[in-house]
Amino acid sequence: MDARAVFFDLDDTLYPYPPCNEAGKRAALETARDLGYEFDREEFDAFYRAGRRATKHELSGTASSHERFLYFKRAVDEHAGTHRAGDARALGEAYWSAFVDAMEPFDGVDETLAGLREADLTVAVVSNLTTRVQLTKLDALEIGEYLDHVLTSQELVREKPSAGMFTNPMARLDLRPGEVLMVGNDPVNDVEGANAVGMETALFNCDQTDLEDHRQPDHRLDSLSDVLEVVA
Numbered sequence: 069m070d071a072r073a074v075f076f077d078l079d080d081t082l083y084p085y086p087p088c089n090e091a092g093k094r095a096a097l098e099t100a101r102d103l104g105y106e107f108d109r110e111e112f113d114a115f116y117r118a119g120r121r122a123t124k125h126e127l128s129g130t131a132s133s134h135e136r137f138l139y140f141k142r143a144v145d146e147h148a149g150t151h152r153a154g155d156a157r158a159l160g161e162a163y164w165s166a167f168v169d170a171m172e173p174f175d176g177v178d179e180t181l182a183g184l185r186e187a188d189l190t191v192a193v194v195s196n197l198t199t200r201v202q203l204t205k206l207d208a209l210e211i212g213e214y215l216d217h218v219l220t221s222q223e224l225v226r227e228k229p230s231a232g233m234f235t236n237p238m239a240r241l242d243l244r245p246g247e248v249l250m251v252g253n254d255p256v257n258d259v260e261g262a263n264a265v266g267m268e269t270a271l272f273n274c275d276q277t278d279l280e281d282h283r284q285p286d287h288r289l290d291s292l293s294d295v296l297e298v299v300a
């Protein structure tokens with residue numbers, strides 16, 4: 069393709085998400101026990117799920133729907149019948165701190181981003197979550213120097229797959245849809261959203277095969293560095 073830019077999703081596209089989420093939960097469970105909550109892992113998981121469910125129920129489709137401080141705040145509210153603000157903050161901090169410590173980029177991230185820079189392509193990260201957390205993750209991955217632009221869904225009203233998450237950075241970077249390759253792991257948020265605005269799409273780190281037409285990517289990547297061939 070005649071690409072001038074590549075937009076990347078962040079979570080589970082530039083680093084594997086599940087081990088970080090697990091590390092975060094384990095650290096939050098330890099902190100909960102230190103705070104006097106007598107949870108085994110199963111009880112903690114139920115506590116976490118309750119907070120997550122309450123948060124998603126009210127905030128689905130917004131950046132805050134992924135914010136663990138809110139999950140823990142709602143979970144503590146429900147569990148204790150009162151806010152216990154310090155506990156919610158300590159649990160959220162334990163979660164995010166262990167999450168970020170566990171982050172390792174996927175193989176080929178540096179090589180890919182360096183190659184795109186070398187080829188003079190514009191690179192952006194376009195991600196659904198709150199800004200502070202996503203900026204911390206980008207720091208942990210040490211890839212800030214390769215990025216021309218970062219957009220989190222907290223900066224707009226609606227999240228991917230809504231069109232604004234793609235058209236806003238295109239306008240900002242003076243790009244047309246046909247000039248941009250969107251790379252992500254989610255057939256809905258990343259592929260369907262970018263397809264809908266006319267971008268070329270590449271699916272990475274996703275095994276789903278029975279995708280509906282509008283969620284079909286133009287490319288499937290076995291390795292992130294395959295991006296360099298797609299845009300060559």
Ligand SMILES: [Mg+2]
Nearest residue numbers: 077079080253
């Ligand atoms: Mg993702």
